[in-house]
Amino acid sequence: MANQHVKGFERLRNATRFSIAGFKVTWQHEDAFRQEILLLIVACPAAFFLAKNSLEILLLIGSVILILLVELLNSAIETVVDRIGLEQHELSGRAKDIGSAAVMLSLIWAAITWTVILFFS
Numbered sequence: 001m002a003n004q005h006v007k008g009f010e011r012l013r014n015a016t017r018f019s020i021a022g023f024k025v026t027w028q029h030e031d032a033f034r035q036e037i038l039l040l041i042v043a044c045p046a047a048f049f050l051a052k053n054s055l056e057i058l059l060l061i062g063s064v065i066l067i068l069l070v071e072l073l074n075s076a077i078e079t080v081v082d083r084i085g086l087e088q089h090e091l092s093g094r095a096k097d098i099g100s101a102a103v104m105l106s107l108i109w110a111a112i113t114w115t116v117i118l119f120f121s
Contacts, residue, residue: 022072030075032103033068040064056117063110070106074099 006014026033040061047060077099081092 026072026075030071033071033075036064036067036071040068050118052121056121059113060117063113067103067106067110070102074103 027037043064044061047057051057051060078096081095084092
């Protein structure tokens, strides 16, 4: 590992470059991520318009960002599983199903957050 001795600003620059590459590759290969980005693009202005205070704005937008975070992790799991092998295996299927369940849970949480804030606050 040549990068283990990189420190300070160079480490930050490398981490930023790797993160941007991760966003790009996820955008290119994951339909769900593109759909969720579109959701964020709609949700951000809607949150500012519909929320009553800054905490509500933070919660509304944060719930959608949580979806993106979980989707990125799920995509990473799927990529690693596919890298290991494309043959059917119970553990590979289990890993992908668990990642998918995490995405679903984040979507449910966002829906609950938006519903509670918009209709019960």
